[in-house]
Amino acid sequence: MYFNREIETMPLDRLRALQNERLQSQVHMMYQQIPHYRELFRQHNLKPSDISGVRDLHKIPFTHKSALRDNYPFGLFARQRKDLARLHCSSGTTGKPIVVGYTQHDIGVFAEVVARSLAAAGCRPGMLLQNAYGYGLFTGGLGIHYGAELLGMTVLPISGGGTEKQLMLMQDFQSDVICCTPSYALTLAEEMKRRNIDQSALALRFAVLGAEPWTESVRSEIERKLQVNATNIYGLSEIIGPGVSQEDYEEKGTGSYIWEDHFYPEIVDKDTGDPLPYGEQGVLVFTTLTKEASPVLRYYTNDIASVYYDKSAKRTHIKMSPIAGRADDMLIIRGVNLFHTQVEAVIQNIPELTPNYQLVVFRKGAMDEVEVRVEVESALFDSIAAEQDAPLEHDRFLAAFHLLQKRIKDTIGLSMRVTLEHPGAIPRSEGGKLNRIVHRQA
Ligand code: ADP
Ligand code: K
Structure with missing residues (x-):
């Protein structure tokens, strides 16, 4: 099932044309609205018209997390604070957090990409989704929540932690889907066993897991113990939150689709910064194509992965490998x-x-x-x-x-x-x- 068949299966040449058109207007808007980017362009002798499409992106320097820190809290926003619908923060290990803003339109895009992701994960309208991602400043809880509602699911906004209650409601309400970190899914599975809760007491069918690196080892353990189909969801606050990419439950192990009509990915060499060909491992870099409040050009995620097209897949969008880790980890x-x-x-x-x-x-x-x-x-x-x-x-x-x-x-x-x-x-x-x-x- 597709949430948005037309976009998810759009032929690549049309997808590329859409990206180019969106990138041009994103760059013009950012040049107008964000002094930091205007200054960056000036320093590099660039004009917005020099960026006619994604093939010109390499001319633009990376945006590092430090730029978000240096412009704390609202300095990189393209909209005034009063025009925003929501703010989120990412934890930031020391000192001030990273702040990101969303207009009502951005929240709509966020919900759309999460709805596409959940559909790819096997979720269907009417299923009960137990959302054990943290609610609050973290993008995970609310991000999944709005996407699930848009898909037509019933959401249980239980947030993270409280393992005993998670298991009780999972049985009593017969949740179909669990969303959480893979490590917390392991905790739930283990606690089930400790409490002698039989798998047959649960109705779980799907687990949508992300926010930290994980491998097939953890997947097989979770799938066996919870009797679910477990897929990967990836994202980061600086780009939108979870739902930047998602694995299809019938294509497990072949990578996660990046919703590239909204987020354009590149892989670059971690030492030289040079763009790398499809299939080679390096640092993931994202450019937002439709963001209104917190757009970024060539955001250097620090996450290590590769990207590639999968010709035998259900969707046309590019895939990314699992994250091997963060460059700084x-x-x-x-x-x-x-x-x-x-x-x-x-x-x-x-x-x-x-x-x-x-x-x-x-x-x-x-x-x-x-x-x-x-x-x-x-x-x-x-x-x-x-x-x-x-x-x-x-x-x-x-x-x-x-x-x-x-x-x-x-x-x-x-x-x-x-x-x-x-x-x-x-x-x-x-x-x-x-x-x-x-x-x-x-
Ligand atoms: P915080 O920085 O507070 O942890 P974020 O949600 O912004 O909050 O964290 C995003 C980061 O989490 C990503 O850059 C990546 O390192 C990691 N991450 C998110 N999803 C996945 C995933 N599916 N696999 C591996 N790492 C992930
Ligand atoms: K982060």
Whole structure:
């Protein structure tokens, strides 16, 4: 099912023409309304008429998060504060948050792209969507909410956290869809088991998960334990919020559609900033094409992915790979670049291990070291704990330990310390994003 078949299946040449036309007016409007961009164009000897379409984008310098910080709170808005319908903030790790504004029209676009996303995820009018994304300054809660209503769903605006209540209402109301972070979906699944709630007590069919990087390892765990079809939703406040891209539930694993009639993506080299060809991994950069209040040109997301066209797909829009990580969350260990998702991917193929893991970075002498802490499957753990001599189980335990160490070395090129933990040893998401990396003094 398409929410907007005409746009979602628009032939590429027409889509490109639409983007070019929209980009021209976006650039003219920004030049008129935002002193920062007018000044930027002047410094680079650019006029709005130099940008006739997306192929001219490379002439424009990137917009970094620092530009939003420096113009805090409303300095990059193209509209006056009194003409806005809503403000959102992204957390911003230190100090002042990033502020984004929405006109009524922007809110309409936000709802439209979320409605398209939910439809691609398998959601249908009439289904009950339990929205466990956080409501508040974070774009997730309200963003999903308005999109679900537009699609014609019933929304349960429960927000994140309160796991016991989540599970109670999920059973009592027979929710069809859960929206939350993948790490919180794991928490829900685990808590279900702990409370002996049988899968048959739930009506869940779909899980729409995002706001943090995740891999197939986490997907298979969630799908198995919650009996759902789990798909990826991606977005960021600076562009609009969740719904910048979405995976189709019948095309899982082939990437997420970027709604490119509103958000034009580029992938650039993280060192040189040069645009990279389709399929190559680099930093995602977005240009908004229809934003009224908080438009951005070439916003440097810091998220690492690739983009490509999938000729066999249902829709014409470009796809993006899962996010490997944020460039600023990338570890550099003894000269090797490392994202935690690489370790997650290795864990997937070792059945004795669960996706409850954490990377501990510490210093040993002059060297950075990484310890992988990962929980073993509870059945395996129980049989080892229950019996003094369960030699077969011990063998499996040891084999899993060595296999993880070897595969990390072979695929990532780093030796890591491995610690197999008992179930429950690793921190869980309590409703929002989960930090997989901790730094420890040796
Ligand atoms: P905050 O900065 O407060 O976390 P945002 O919602 O703006 O709030 O965060 C957006 C960021 O979250 C993205 O730039 C990306 O790093 C991450 N993110 C969002 N969705 C996904 C996803 N599906 N996969 C991986 N990372 C994601
Ligand atoms: K952000």
